[in-house]
Amino acid sequence: MPGEADRPRRLLPGAATPYLLVLPAAAYLALFVLYPMVQAVRLGVTDAQGAWTLEHVRRMASDLYFWPAVRYTLLVTALAVPLQVALALCIALLVNTRFPGHTAFLYVCAIPLAVSDLAAGLIWLSLFTERGYLNAALVQWGVLRSPFNFLSYEHPAWLVGAIVTTEVWRATAIVMVVLVAGLQLLPRDYVETAAVFGANRWQTLRHVLLPLLRPSLQTALIIRTVLAFQLFATVVTLSGRLVPVLAGETYFWYSLYRNPHVASVYATLVLLLSALFTWVYLRTLRPEGEGA
């Protein structure tokens, strides 16, 4: 039969098609992501002559800023990411009720997406400094008699608070966009069925929407956590190096100390931490029924 004879000929290109389609992206990733990544890791464990060494790792670990950088990176991530996800979920649920004007509300909430992290840092710096807008307003309203110094080395907690506030303002939008998209994909039937069985709003959210949103939440958490480890410009703008973070140390070792080796070790550490957290999220937030 002609169909039978055709089959092997169609099968071969058919099987190769996905690989051919993936090839450009794979080549791009290999050349511009994988290759530099391998280079960076190698730079961190070899000396100027190219011999293997752990000297750079030792220098990183014994540096004055290393442990504070690890601590503050984890602290800022642990404070900012849950806040962002909770706030984004609220906004997404609100948008999903499709109240009049919800499109305009969505766009307004998404504005910070267009602001670079450095610009966001500068905006909030102009609010928080001694001569900033916040102090001017508080003095004007009679809340304070003289300006209060929010960004002082004497109150590290205030500094962290300012950083977390800026981060929440800047990056909640991206989580919100992911969650709004996820919510809109859910069929209305589930919610309607829940209503038929007499579930109230909270029960619908807790037992119907959140479990169905799991894949979107997973994506949002991975994106946010990975980006939080790269956090740098806002922190440096608001706190100098008093609140050191890993990505900032990478930059300082490269551009201030002119030591690309130790900078590479820092970069590799950020990579490993990102990979670790991504793996944890992938495992713990696995959609139900997938081999749990």
Next chain:
Amino acid sequence: MRRALRWGVLLVAVLALPAWPGPAGEVVFTSNQFTPVEEQEWARNTLLARFTQETGIGVRFVTENEGPYVDRLLAEARSGRGSIDVTGTLHGIFPVLVAERVVRDMGEIQRQLDARRDRTFYRDLLAVSRIEGMQAFVPWMQATYLIAARREALRYFPQGRNPMRMTYDDLMQWGQNIREATGERRLGFPVGPRGLYGRFLHGYAYPSFTGSQVKRFKSREAVTMWQYLRRLWGVTHPSSFRYEFMHEPLLLGEVWVAWDHTARLLPALRQRPEEFVVLPSPAGPRGRSFLSVVAGLSLTRWSPNPEAAVRLVEYLTRPSTQVLTLQGVGFFPVSPEAARVVPTGGLKVMADGVAAQAGAPDARTALLPIGLGARTGEFVPVYVDTFRLIAIEGRPIEDVLAAQARRLEELYRATNAPCPPPDPPERPCRPD
């Protein structure tokens, strides 16, 4: 016939094209100076545009932060060819460029410039330009660091003392007086990550208190100095840890008395020359030490267009161009011929301060460390980290100094570098 004529005209036009008075080639000029946007704009549209107007030579000006700037030069040096003709940077970076065989010996070009008889260079700057037995650069422009203060703050200056002859004790008393009178801390230092406070520690405070930058790093005088700096931090604005350019807090009014690089104070003086004064850096028990920052110009070894490059160096070091540079970006002349031109406004205020600092009877010039090669960038962090541990975190002074001195010793032992002045030039330098 007419057609032949038309072709003939075209042919002549094509043949004549290279002789047309168009741009006579292009030079590529890289620098880590003039990085702020306004300065870049000024360099391209004023400084270098005039050169192109005069010579017909186009200039491609690339300015970057120190890291990428040095990397670009080293990458071209290692590949043995490249596009950069001229490079202009700080004296402290030239040792790296000499060690990596980036720049050529500028001795011959210096002789050509001298032969023009329209400019001389300050002798001490020429002495500084000699590195590893060659002339690494032609002096281009210079700067220093000093104190700018709001006029209204002078009211609080210690009674009976002269601000132009300020000592470190006066500075402390000044800060305390302001604090007592206003309840606020109004002294400011650029302690931010890209601020230049490290220069204050190794080039100003250390030599003024101990007469040394490296050798007496953990001496008894150094302990006294750190006790002083810790107390001074107590009357310093608590946001100083993030200041990088002191003209910003000065203009905002957060800070009334600020120490910084001339170029980083100048915008405040330009905006409100009548509101500020410029004062020399303070004097300590061992004199009034200050850093002189020299920038130089050099040709790369592989310069594709050396003749045009030499013309650019000639133009940039011409006295009239030096005056233009002072007016444009506040870097001071390297030739006495240019220094005779008296500036006005904020520049005048600054120039008076610079003259008072350099001309003080107890003035001592300290120079940036040299000979650390690729590890030059590790010198300043030793001092800044020491400050952080002692003044901000309040750790015991002797312990911190002992630990940081080991870092300094390792750095000097590994590079076999000599002590920077005012220490004797022994090699490798070693903290006592």
